[in-house]
Structures are given as structure tokens and as C-alpha cells.
Amino acid sequence: MRLLQRYTNNETSAAGGSTDLAADTMEGLEEGAFCETTRRVVIISPYPASVRSLVMALTIRCYDVLVFHHETDPILPTIQSDLVIVDRTKAAAADSAKPASFAHNALMLIGDSAEEAAAGADSLVWPCPIQTALAKVEELASRNDPLPVPESAGQWLRHKDVVMDLKRITVHKAGVRIELTRTEFDLFKLLLANxxxxxxxxxxxxxxxxxxxxxxxxxLDVHVKSLRHKLGDDPKTPRYIATVRGIGYRIAD
Structure with a gap:
């Protein structure tokens, strides 16, 4: 039988847990504060009691938390979330790889084992200090957050999921910063502005x-090649920079 638990702030207060934990996680939040924004986190654990403190802390921090028992639950692929947390603390090392269905954004909770920690996925040894866990979840859940709306549209150039900030001299793709040299930045700016x-x-x-x-x-071609590589662009099927044979370059459609 499938277990699906949806935690809200009211439910969490009755869920039990340490008073000290509640005090720690409430630091900086006023009592009864309204959650203006929230992210959704799915937690999958065959032993829900072992992650209760994490569920409680995330809920207090305005996360919308859904808890499941099994990784194979058919409803999981239909749920949109900012992060999936999979409890592998009692799993064998051979089973600790990140499931393909969660490849977009997942965190593995693992036991205190060097062998398990080498699984390759984003991982966290659990249990651990709750503030350590919150920091890790915040880092991963915010990966695809949209960038803030600029004060001046003339300050930014956009193409598909790439945003160039002309004031800060930065480039983000799908919310993730891409480190460009100044020549690569100027080259990309030239193409976007055209x-x-x-x-x-x-x-x-x-x-x-x-x-x-x-x-x-x-x-010039060397710089274009390097820029394409950093953007993850395939020159044969370009999404960002298209080659016009015998002439030059343009931004791809």
C-alpha cells in the first residue's frame, strides 16, 4: 500500500520532534509568518520516522513536503517538484546510484560509508546536523530558480534559457552560471545584440x-568553439550559435 503524506505547518506541529529543533529551524521567522513562496520537495523513505526531523524542518522553512514509501511508486513521475530526496541510508552500496527517473534533481541520503558516498549522485550522510541538511537542500532546490527580473531591460540580453547580465558581466543558462572569458562574453554579446x-x-x-x-x-573560430562547449551547444544541431558557411556566425533560431 502506498503512503503519501503531505505536510503543512499545522500538521507538523502535531508530528512530534524536538523543541530544540523547532527553535533552530524557526530562527529568523516570526511566529505565524505567512509563506509567500514555497518550493516542493518529495521525500522517499521506507522508514519515514528516520526523516521526521528533516520533514519538520523543511515544512517550517516553507517547503511543500510530500513523503512516499517506495521509489517505484507510479505516481512519482507525474509530480512536479524542485527536489527529490531519496533515503538510501540502509541500502546496499550497489543500489546507491541515482535513479534515472530522478536525474533532473535528486539528493541521496546515505549511511556513513565511504563506499556509499562514492555513488556519484548528490549525496548527504544522514543523520547529520539539521542546518547542514537544510543548506544542502536549499542549494539543490534552488538550482533552477528563475533569475530576478532586471530593473532595466537594457541591462540584460536573453536567448532561450540563456540570460546575459551586461552590468555584472555574467551569463546564466537555465539559472546556472556559466564562467566565460572576457573575449567569450564579448563575442556572445555581439551575436545576441545582432x-x-x-x-x-x-x-x-x-x-x-x-x-x-x-x-x-x-x-575567432577557437573562441566560438570554446563558447559553444561552455554552452553545451552542438554545432551540427545548434541551439545557440549557428555557423553560416563561408560568411560567419549568427544566433540560432
Whole structure:
């Protein structure tokens, strides 16, 4: 029989747990404070009592928490969540790999074993201090948070899931920051600002390095290749940078 528990703040207060834990997790929150925003976390554990303190702490922190017994529950793939937490503390090391169905964003709770910790997924030795667990959950659950709306639209350039902040000189893809060199940043900015129009290699080199640049176009191609690699872009089926043979480059459709 499937167990699905949905925890709310009122239910949590009756769920039991340490008074000290409640005091720790309530730090910085006013009593009766309204949760204006929330993230959804799914917890899968065959031993729900062992994760009660985590459920309680997350609920107090305005997370919407759903608890299941089994990883194979057919309803799981239909639930949208910001993070799936899978209790593997009593699982064999061979079973500690991250399930494919949770590949988008999952955290494995593992036992205190070096062999289990080498599983390759995002993992957390459990039990652990609750503040350590909260910090890890916050880090993973916020991975795909949308970036804040800019004060000035002219400060940002956008293309699909990539956002360029011209003021801070940063680039994010799907909410994750991509580290670019200054030349790569200027190159990408040049393509985005051109609105999908084709730029010749000569025009790009002139705008990047000035009229006095006498190097070959191979240098430009090297920077484009590096930029594509960091964006995870395939030149054969481009999502971000398209090659216009014999001419130059443009932003892909």
C-alpha cells in the first residue's frame, strides 16, 4: 500500500520532534509568518520516522513536503517538484546510484560509508546536523530558480534559457552560471545584440579587437568553439550559435 503524506505547518506541529529543533529551524521567522513562496520537495523513505526531523524542518522553512514509501511508486513521475530526496541510508552500496527517473534533481541520503558516498549522485550522510541538511537542500532546490527580473531591460540580453547580465558581466543558462572569458562574453554579446542577423568573421574580429587586428580568423573560430562547449551547444544541431558557411556566425533560431 502506498503512503503519501503531505505536510503543512499545522500538521507538523502535531508530528512530534524536538523543541530544540523547532527553535533552530524557526530562527529568523516570526511566529505565524505567512509563506509567500514555497518550493516542493518529495521525500522517499521506507522508514519515514528516520526523516521526521528533516520533514519538520523543511515544512517550517516553507517547503511543500510530500513523503512516499517506495521509489517505484507510479505516481512519482507525474509530480512536479524542485527536489527529490531519496533515503538510501540502509541500502546496499550497489543500489546507491541515482535513479534515472530522478536525474533532473535528486539528493541521496546515505549511511556513513565511504563506499556509499562514492555513488556519484548528490549525496548527504544522514543523520547529520539539521542546518547542514537544510543548506544542502536549499542549494539543490534552488538550482533552477528563475533569475530576478532586471530593473532595466537594457541591462540584460536573453536567448532561450540563456540570460546575459551586461552590468555584472555574467551569463546564466537555465539559472546556472556559466564562467566565460572576457573575449567569450564579448563575442556572445555581439551575436545576441545582432538579433539573429549574420555577422561576417571580419566584422566580428573588427568589433572584438579593433581595426588594427591583423590575425587570421582561426583565432575567432577557437573562441566560438570554446563558447559553444561552455554552452553545451552542438554545432551540427545548434541551439545557440549557428555557423553560416563561408560568411560567419549568427544566433540560432
Amino acid at each position: 538579433g539573429g542577423g549574420v555577422l561576417t568573421r571580419q566584422d566580428m574580429m573588427r568589433q572584438l579587437w579593433g581595426d588594427s587586428y591583423f590575425g587570421g580568423s582561426n583565432s
